[in-house]
Amino acid sequence: MAWSPRAGDLAVVDVAGLDALIMALADASYDVRGPVVRSGAIEPGPLGGVVDLPRGMRDEQAPGRYDLSDTAGGAFFDWSSSARSWKAELFPPEEELWRARQEPGGNVTFLSTPKASRREPLPLAILGLRPCDFAALGVTDRVFAGAAVPDPRYRRRRDTAFMAVVECGSPGGTCFCSSMGTGPGCEGTDAAPDLVLTEIASGTVADHRFLVRVVSDRGAEVMAAVPTRKATEADRSEREAILSRAAARMGRRLVTEGLPELLLANLDHERWSEVARRCLACGNCTSACPTCFCADVRDTTELSGQVVRRRRWASCFDREHSYLHGGAVRASTSSRYRQWMTHKLATWWDQFGQSGCVGCGRCITWCPVGIDITEEAAALRGAALPAGGGAA
Amino acid sequence: MSVPTLAVWKFASCDGCQLSILDCEDELLSLAGAVRIAHFTEMTRAVEPGPYDISLVEGSVTTPADAERIGQIRAQSRLLVTIGACATAGGVQALRNMAGAGEYAGLVYAHPEYLSSLEGSFPISAYVQVDLELQGCPVSSSQVLEVLTAVLAGRRPVIPLHSVCQECKRQGTTCLLVRGANPCLGPVTRAGCGALCPAVGRGCYGCFGPTESPNVVSLARRLRADGMSPLAVSRLFQTFNAGAPGFDGEAAEAAAAARAARAGREGS
Ligand code: SF4
Ligand code: SF4
Ligand code: SF4
Numbered sequence: 001m002a003w004s005p006r007a008g009d010l011a012v013v014d015v016a017g018l019d020a021l022i023m024a025l026a027d028a029s030y031d032v033r034g035p036v037v038r039s040g041a042i043e044p045g046p047l048g049g050v051v052d053l054p055r056g057m058r059d060e061q062a063p064g065r066y067d068l069s070d071t072a073g074g075a076f077f078d079w080s081s082s083a084r085s086w087k088a089e090l091f092p093p094e095e096e097l098w099r100a101r102q103e104p105g106g107n108v109t110f111l112s113t114p115k116a117s118r119r120e121p122l123p124l125a126i127l128g129l130r131p132c133d134f135a136a137l138g139v140t141d142r143v144f145a146g147a148a149v150p151d152p153r154y155r156r157r158r159d160t161a162f163m164a165v166v167e168c169g170s171p172g173g174t175c176f177c178s179s180m181g182t183g184p185g186c187e188g189t190d191a192a193p194d195l196v197l198t199e200i201a202s203g204t205v206a207d208h209r210f211l212v213r214v215v216s217d218r219g220a221e222v223m224a225a226v227p228t229r230k231a232t233e234a235d236r237s238e239r240e241a242i243l244s245r246a247a248a249r250m251g252r253r254l255v256t257e258g259l260p261e262l263l264l265a266n267l268d269h270e271r272w273s274e275v276a277r278r279c280l281a282c283g284n285c286t287s288a289c290p291t292c293f294c295a296d297v298r299d300t301t302e303l304s305g306q307v308v309r310r311r312r313w314a315s316c317f318d319r320e321h322s323y324l325h326g327g328a329v330r331a332s333t334s335s336r337y338r339q340w341m342t343h344k345l346a347t348w349w350d351q352f353g354q355s356g357c358v359g360c361g362r363c364i365t366w367c368p369v370g371i372d373i374t375e376e377a378a379a380l381r382g383a384a385l386p387a388g389g390g391a392a
Numbered sequence: 393m394s395v396p397t398l399a400v401w402k403f404a405s406c407d408g409c410q411l412s413i414l415d416c417e418d419e420l421l422s423l424a425g426a427v428r429i430a431h432f433t434e435m436t437r438a439v440e441p442g443p444y445d446i447s448l449v450e451g452s453v454t455t456p457a458d459a460e461r462i463g464q465i466r467a468q469s470r471l472l473v474t475i476g477a478c479a480t481a482g483g484v485q486a487l488r489n490m491a492g493a494g495e496y497a498g499l500v501y502a503h504p505e506y507l508s509s510l511e512g513s514f515p516i517s518a519y520v521q522v523d524l525e526l527q528g529c530p531v532s533s534s535q536v537l538e539v540l541t542a543v544l545a546g547r548r549p550v551i552p553l554h555s556v557c558q559e560c561k562r563q564g565t566t567c568l569l570v571r572g573a574n575p576c577l578g579p580v581t582r583a584g585c586g587a588l589c590p591a592v593g594r595g596c597y598g599c600f601g602p603t604e605s606p607n608v609v610s611l612a613r614r615l616r617a618d619g620m621s622p623l624a625v626s627r628l629f630q631t632f633n634a635g636a637p638g639f640d641g642e643a644a645e646a647a648a649a650a651r652a653a654r655a656g657r658e659g660s
Pocket of ligand 1: 288292344356358362363364373
């Protein structure tokens with residue numbers, strides 16, 4: 001019988017093997033998702049096989065700019081981060097929490113929420129999230145699942161989800177995961193993925209292969225249906241080389257040394273007003289960020305007499321977000337930007353014991369005016385622009 | 393409150409917002425059961441006298457007669473909600489505020505002296521106290537329903553003040569501005585439409601008017617960096633909400649440039 005990897009083993013599969021892995025996940029009744037090309041960007045989408053992956057595509061990311069081009073190359077993962085993170089898969093942008101009706105006698109009847117229950121018929125399998133994305137799950141896990149009262153919806157989706165991380169060989173112009181210790185390799189954080197893949201596409205077509213580190217038993221079960229061989233020393237050293245080349249090619253850098261103290265000691269710095277002159281308070285950054293978890297919970301009534309409670313992504317860049325009795329606490333854009341950045345990089349530590357930023361660079365790329373968190377941090381430090389700096 | 397009365401009024405406008413109410417289709421019958429439609433001439437000839445519990449006002453004030461009528465409506469309405477770009481910002485007809493309507497009247501009408509109109513087109517809030525404004529050209533049917541159901545339940549309506557961008561992000565539309573430098577006013581435009589235009593690949597035209605803190609200067613800088621001329625950028629704001637605070641500055645610049653160009657042509 002052919003060799004089949006167990007948890008802890010390092011295996012090698014070829015392109016057909018990757019396809020077999022996707023099939024095996026579907027056969028195991030997962031709703032398989034992965035990176036696909038949509039509207040000129042790499043976005044999360046349904047994955048039926050390797051044909052759906054963004055083969056040959058390369059992204060170019062800069063502050064406020066994104067471009068995707070077809071290099072006609074053979075690699076499937078020659079791009080940096082997907083335009084959207086995987087946050088929406090576990091924490092949907094809008095979700096009905098409950099629905100009720102008041103009966104004529106005054107009793108309240110809770111109704112089932114058909115829309116919400118139809119959303120999750122199958123557990124998710126995500127193949128192709130990046131190490132920074134996976135680190136971001138570690139962050140949202142603490143927020144949602146690690147809370148005193150865990151969020152049951154997040155928890156259910158997360159506990160049943162299968163995660164196959166693909167390490168980064170091609171970091172982009174706005175990436176700084178190596179500054180944050182979240183990439184370009186996936187060494188395993190406090191949460192463990194099921195599989196960790198590394199694409200080796202530098203050789204001949206026949207040599208195109210993927211290293212698969214099997215982390216969980218669930219990962220081993222799925223791999224049983226995939227033709228593999230044991231990894232050799234050569235495979236391992238090729239991976240090391242790919243990752244160290246990637247680490248050297250980060251588009252940006254964030255000096256994290258003493259950063260929380262630095263930010264909190266500079267709450268009156270004039271830079272906050274300066275950034276507010278550029279910031280549109282549009283909330284693209286918080287929507288794109290894989291760890292921003294704020295939501296607005298609102299009750300509404302319907303003409304039918306039903307009452308609905310919904311949760312919807314919210315942003316600290318919105319006036320309503322800081323609304324307390326009598327008005328908004330953070331009326332100015334400078335106070336909103338400062339709230340966002342100090343939470344990500346400083347007060348998140350106090351709240352959750354870790355950084356709220358994993359260095360994926362999405363807030364930089366998807367900011368319409370290219371505001372760059374690494375550049376803002378460097379400016380507050382009084383240092384020169386970070387490596388590869390310069391805004392749109 | 394027993395069944396509250398609803399009145400819908402029209403000023404200078406295209407009737408599109410009133411049509412958006414009629415467009416509530418599925419909910420329209422429940423709505424007709426929940427309120428008594430006392431005055432809505434787009435829908436029914438039957439008109440009841442005031443006072444009214446809720447008045448929805450479409451259109452802008454453009455004549456002395458309008459200015460008087462809105463005062464009477466306010467006096468008869470417990471709650472007055474303005475609907476649409478005309479009522480909240482003067483509408484597309486507020487372009488004349490930047491051009492000197494008198495000049496044009498002479499070009500269009502044989503006897504401009506018969507006209508009795510104000511120098512500009514003004515939002516309802518310039519004349520009377522408004523309880524709530526719903527932006528949009530036209531307004532969103534679901535926002536109108538939300539306001540009415542909120543009033544019926546005695547709660548605050550849920551109307552976002554934030555940008556169209558967040559609607560794009562929630563529905564998974566890839567940003568047109570970042571990917572493709574497609575001019576889009578979404579970052580300074582108030583949500584409510586469901587990011588309709590970007591979802592079909594067109595930049596937002598700003599028909600929902602400004603967010604609560606629109607940084608038009610910064611967005612304009614970005615659009616110019618993408619190669620648009622300053623005039624082309626200004627013109628983006630010279631549409632439905634040209635008179636809205638925040639958009640009016642750029643719109644006025646476009647108007648001034650057009651005037652200068654005309655003066656240049658006439659002078660040469
Ligand atoms: S703050 Fe920016 S770089 Fe950091 S995780 Fe969020 S989107 Fe990524
Ligand atoms: S930092 Fe950029 S993306 Fe974030 S709110 Fe400001 S302008 Fe929008
Ligand atoms: S996207 Fe902009 S222009 Fe289009 S309907 Fe919405 S607010 Fe109006």
